[in-house]
Amino acid sequence: MSNKEITEAGGLRCANCAAPLQGEFCHECGQSIHSVLKPVHGMLEDTLDIVLHVDGRVMHTIPPLLLKPGFLTLEYFSGRRVRYVAPFRLMFVLCLLAFFxxxxxxxQATGGASHSDAAEIVPGQTNAFADASTTLQVQKKLDQQVAQLQLTRESVGSSVGLDLAEQALRRQASQRIAQLDGSSAPAKAGSAPAKATSATGDSSDDEADVEPSRRSWLYRPSHIDISWLPRFMNLRLEDGIKHMKLNLLAMKDDRTKGEAIERLKANTFAALPQTMFVLMPIFAVLLKIMYIFRRRLYMEHLIVALHSHAFLFLNLILGIALSMLGTWLVPHASWLSPIIHLLEWALVIWALVYLFLMQKRVYRQGKFMTTVKYLVIGWCYLWMMSFALGAAVLLGMSH
Structure with missing residues (x-):
């Protein structure tokens, strides 16, 4: 017995099902003749072999995916699949990489996005109403921030910290109103500011705007009770609406606007891959409808959709890489800017041409019919992408 590998007993028969062996794998049950009981270096050798094998498939997959429209799909239909990465795995990895x-x-483009200073966000560290020029503005900002605290209470429950934050906000609002009115004696800390008046001391005519909590849905408690939905789904919807209101209120506040927008972008990017996976089978249904007389199976259309989107994500990755490269190099070599822009436009044009050629080669129709169906599919897909993006934004807002 070799020191490098411990082989299973059984001679020329499979140790699992006793079938005669004709190679390294049993043709009856598929079990390997090699034992899993190996020295550590043997396991490392197997791992390296697997990695190199996957890398070999990647090298056979990526170039034709980028340069040969429809080639991978036709190869897959012909049964030649071992050399290439499976369509779903290919699309999945490229999708995650593109969004990452x-x-x-x-x-990088926003410079890391300037987040609000923590001291400005925590009530009591600085006057949250210092930039308000009228008592009406003070009252509006107070209503917004108190409503935001109330929504937070609904989400996390009662908290002494939140009660103290509300008291601090009311105290700061009273102090600011006293400054604007020229009064030397501000109202008590725990009390709400009096009816808003203008800087000249006159009462505001727009009394409805003084208390928006009475009419705006942003300031009302969220309660979802849809009878035909299970309780946990009602609670989940209610929680999502609360978070959406908190995010919208944060965007209306200049101090927290930048941070709220960054949070929305991060949540939207996190939700986009999920919406794309939902979009994929719908796109395959669209192909099935457009080519219903070709009598192809739904799985064939799904494979076309997977390879099409895999190419689009690969194209997007190259475009993002060019953009990042330009951001790094153009400040030091401005002559590279037109070259990078030209390459970016070339990727966009190639994407449009690629999808047309792929559709023509896979479904084998004439140029006129392919062009008509290509335009119809493209128009429908733009609407589908718009709905997918909108759904991703809503999901991002609800977290």
Whole structure:
């Protein structure tokens, strides 16, 4: 017995089902003739072999995916699949990589996005109403922030910290109103500011705006009770609406606007891959409808959809890489800017041409019919993408 590998007993028969062996794997049950009881270095060798094998498939998959429209799909239909990465795995990995790089590129483009200083967010550290020029503005900002605290209470429950924060906000509002009115004696800390008046001391005519909590849905308690939905789904919807209100209120506040927008972008990018996976089978249904007389199976259309989106994500990855490269290099070599822009436009044009050629080669129709169906599918897909993006934004707002 070799020191490098411990083989299973059984001679020329499978140790699992006793079938005669004709190679390294049993043709009856598929079990390998090699034992899993190996020295550590043997396991490392197997791991390296698996990695190199996967890398070999990647090298056979990525170039034709980018440069040969429809080639991978036709190969898959012909049964030649071992050399290539499976369509769903290919699309899945490229999708996650594209959104990950997109998030990094967006952070780079915005310079990391200036987040609000923590001292400005915590009530009591600085006057939250210092930039208000009228008592009406003070009252509006107070209503917004008190409503935001109330929504937080509904989400996390009662908290002494939240009660103290509300008292601090009311105290700061009273102090600011006293400054604007020229009064030397501000109202008590725990009391709400009096009816809002203008800086000249006259009462505001727009009394409805003084208390928006009475009419705006943002300031009302969220309660969902849909009879035909289970309780846990009602609670989940209610919690999502509360978070959506908190995010919207944060965007209306200048001090927390930047942070809220960054949070929305991060949550949207996190939700986009999920919406794309929902979109994929719907796109395959669209292909099935457009080519219903070709009598192809739904799985064939789904494979076309997977390879099409895998190419789009690969194209997007290259575009993001070019954009990031330009951000790094153009400040030091401005002559690279037109070249990078030209390459980016070339990727966009190639994406449109690629999808047309892929559709023509896979479904084998004439140029006129392919063009008509290509335009119809593209128009429908734009609407589908719009709904998917809207759903991702809503999901991002609800977290």
């Amino acid at each position: 790089l997109g998030h990094i590129a967006m952070d």
